[in-house]
Amino acid sequence: MAPQVIDHKGGVWSIAVPIPDNPLGHTLVHLLETDRGPVLIDTGWDDPDSWDALTAGITACGFDPADVHGVVITHHHPDHHGLSATMRETSGAWVAMHAADTALVRRSRAAEPGRWLDYVLGTLTAAGAPEDHLEPLRAARAAGRGRKPPGRRAALPDRAIEPGALLDLAGRRVRAIWTPGHTPGHVCLHLEETHPAQQSAPTAARPTGFGRLFSGDHLLPGITPHIGLYEDPDEVAPDLLDRGDPLGDYLDSLERIARLAPAEVLPAHQHAFPDAAGRVRELLAHHEERLTDLRRLLREPLTAWQLATSMQWNRPWEQIPAGSRTIAVSEAEAHLRHLVKRGHVEPVAGSAPVRYVAI
Template sequence: MGPERGAAIGEPMTQVHDHGGGVRSLRVPIPDNPLGHTLVYVVDTDRGPVLVDTGWDDPASWDTLTEGLAACGTAPSGIHGVVITHHHPDHHGLSGRVREASGAWIAMHAADAAIVRRTRTTRPERWFSYMAAKLTAAGAPEDHVAPLRAARRPSGLPGLSPAAPDREIVPGELLGLPGRRLRAIWTPGHTPGHVCLHLEEEHPGRLPGLGRLFSGDHLLPGITPHIGLYEDPDDATATDPLGDYLASLERVAALAPAEVLPAHQHAFTDAPARVRELLAHHESRLTGLLSLLATPLTPWQLAERMEWNRPWPDIPHASRTIAVAEAEAHLRRLVKLGRAEAVAGDGVVRYGAA
């Protein structure tokens, strides 16, 4: 991780960084998560500060956000608007509290806004039942599925009542930020409505390239974002999230921004080079997974054989569910490319090389 540009402001505990040109970032903690924090950006406009993402809905995270805003010379009550890159709780979690404090608008892409509305209206038991059925079809063992079958109420799960947005982010259009040129770039993959935000203004440090890109989780300097499935209990359409993600990477590379301001880790330059690394990574992974399919495997069996950041026996229950979703996303890409095929039987789907 290289040093960030600009200068720190305020006390160290506020974790505020000035990126220049009326853009600052706040490190808002994510409790009990190896990512550590979400970078929430504060963008000055002629109508007051606008936030890009808000961080996790947790008292300590709210306190950190409040302290950071104070170091920027404002407060939650002074926020004019909130722009959400995607609906995940480490990005959208505190949006409702910010709106309650300030009356700020909340903007989100329509595809992720639909997920928020569905989450707010779907009973948790419906989600548990749906996920149990999905995991069973993916070949998960009964001891993994049983807790979902028995669940009736959530146990500390975040994001079950996220704030409903009141503005839509329209791909390709400028957001209504007085005095700024911030254009929405639709980058599905991590979520169906993920957006990057292109600040079409000269870089304050005059770095070569076109402006700066708030990249959310789409483009990160040292890690690859999770690409799972677009889950909807009422829609059985087979989507291709990994294909969406790879196409979105190409779209971002073509922008050639001077600097990328991601939601995790640190700011970086040379977006096209990072895109090339990610494209090569996924192509290598798809090729490696295809070699495992000489004998047909379920998504669960494939996940057991994939490389993760720790051995499979050490991966906790919830993370195994996420891992299986990522395995299935890769399988769907291989099927769409004609390199693998699904074979159904006994209520479980297996995949083999085509």
């Protein structure tokens, strides 16, 4: 099958790299031509078919995979970071990532077998997960099948992405914009160059704004990215108010992108789109509506699990598989934590599992 490649002009292409058994379908890996050779923004999932699609796409853009000069990772998730080690082995490319996500990669590699399952079991128990959800995880732990997080074959980055700094890309101006929320170290990349359509299109059809934004998962045209928790199990603050607020970070990051006002957004999923500020307004309104709904639900004390079962997802709770339910509970907890930070919700003293109630 021919790779799905789009020429966005001005030395920018996108390559659709499939994600196995995932409704998202594919990751849009972007290729940026530089004076030292092509640079990839993300790499796609670590899978033979995905690798074949990526290399065929690079070839279709007019380059050899062995000539890839560098890899810039927007965030550590396996559909973005997965093939970075294979690409580095093939071409000798450097791999860059924000320090906060690099720390997550290091922590995952250093974790003892089963540590991840121990942490998940502890958080799910505190969240009020029922026995039928916990039992398979306990059985796996007892049998020594401590599942490792995905993406362990991905490269350990050898360069740090500094927020606000221009990347070292010969002949191109790409500035890193730190946008935590989806992950602690998520970055968007602002191509500070005139959009090709602003030079060639009729005046009435020219996009407004400046440059193009490689937005990773931070800003997508029709999807709200997952906002969960990424705490070090050994460094969780005892006081809830002292812990991080990933949803608050995400909302603040959205505002920052709206002020940037790029002419076009090139996301890692779905399709390119204009009007970043308009999409930001939609997402801010969505989260405010969701937070209002949660406060209404929390007129009576609920655990994070109970709250997750009552939230609106892309399908009924009964149809959500176990692994995705765990992710959904993490998102419910992120929303609860933000409501606690705002002073709208508080944990019920002495409750176990922990219940929350609106103030």
